[in-house]
Amino acid sequence: MHSVAILVLDGVVPFDMAAPLQVFDFTRLPDGRPAYRVRLCAERPEVAADGGFTLRVERGLQALADADTVVVPGRAEGAPPPSPAVLAALRQAAAAGARIASVCVGAFVLAEAGLLDGLRATTHWVAADRLARAFPLVDVEPDVLYVDNGQILTSAGAAAALDMCLHMIRRDLGSAVAANAARMSVMPLEREGGQAQFIVHEHPPVPRGSDLEPLLEWIEDNLAHEVTLGAMAARAGMSERTFSRRFREQTGTTPLQWLLRARVRRAQYLLENSDHTVERIGRQAGFGSPTAFRERFRKVAGTTPHAYRSSFNGRRPAPASGS
Template structure:
């Protein structure tokens, strides 16, 4: 089902489900593109879905792709068709921003869901009854499934194939799509952890600059507070007021950012990076890095080395 779709989101289920073959050569899925009207404009070209919303009535699985940010609210007939399909027991999955359409039906209320990490905050504000999980690639609630960005939609489609037909068939579909059947880590490894804003001229501004220049040293709450000429209690309070986080949480993310840079741009060993970023030991580095980035330093380097 599509409406003002992000074209890549639509291509993913067509590519995955359309290529699936059973060991005897049979095609287990029939893929149809459906829309609320005959002509669906996108930002690139116009799509002419061969089927209307009535085709959803006998669908076993419905994939809801993303929509253009300028598309406006989902059409009422689309939402009603999805509610009717859910009442019949149809499996419904969304890719990327398609989670906004699925959530607008109310079907996700009380359930966990995900969407692209850049839209997670807006999603949480619009749908407070949904538990937003911005750190995962996809969420499987059984009948209702959601995925993060477009490539996570590929992960979700392969997951559904494996659920339907087993690992061997899914692995073959993954090879045809030139992708692993399972990716290590979650969406957290792709999130850019920006600095929390600090007002220009604030007492904290020079202190935070100094901290970033000395990340490789042993830094404690007392050390950082003394740099600002404050007690630890006053420093912690003002830090949270200015940045929305605690000094130690800010320090951890600053060290992870430094480690990410070194993993991407140098050949330094994990042990050396652990010292350079201020984690001390490689064991502590691996544990804290995975806690924030959602993957291991080795896997992060493999995925992002030379990609920026």
């Protein structure tokens, strides 16, 4: 029987802990026997969880040494850093060949232990920039559900952790067992790790009182029309070179990248809140052709316009042109 140790640290998010606990506990072999033995372990017998309650955990860090798989759930913002003993236990488990996986911001604990150095990793998209800044040796992918490096896996959040766990079960025991575990968890088995997290791309902040504010409002009002770098610079009363430099200084990005994000955000809003065809929404957001819309939307949002609409729009979409 495969053993799974879920490492419970102070500030643990209960749902992040419950996701892998549930899916591994539901997994059965074809003859009905449990496929995994799941145990909670912690540095101390009592752990303060997010939400103001305390968890009692029977097993200590030594349980990591005997585990085939170690899962590190996410923790609440402001939780104390993992102790040297916790980090050492994770490194020892990895050195012994255990598979190590994280849920959501549990990736920070793996990174603190040095287990993600030189590897691809993901976390919840809200925390992805912070992970990349704090651990520059980690190749952070902010727009996928999970990343499998073989021994080390990371997932984007509690729901994505279910996808990651089903992926591990399929690796361990095959598709039939994984499919049954998915049914028990009322989960699809089809979502792959490269599927995008559904990210709302905020505009880079502009300092209050910036001389760019009127220009940015004008851009937002004219997204359906062609907006060139020259037109933006002329409206700002600057040369293109000066305007581009000033724009980057105040927003942290280029004018054309800001424009692309603005168009994608407009398209996201229309996909969520209108019955217009995808082709019409592409035109309304200022994309020159349906092909350009699909390619650029996917580049920024990490998924297709149709997939985004099917996930976020409860309305029945209008038929596509020519159908």
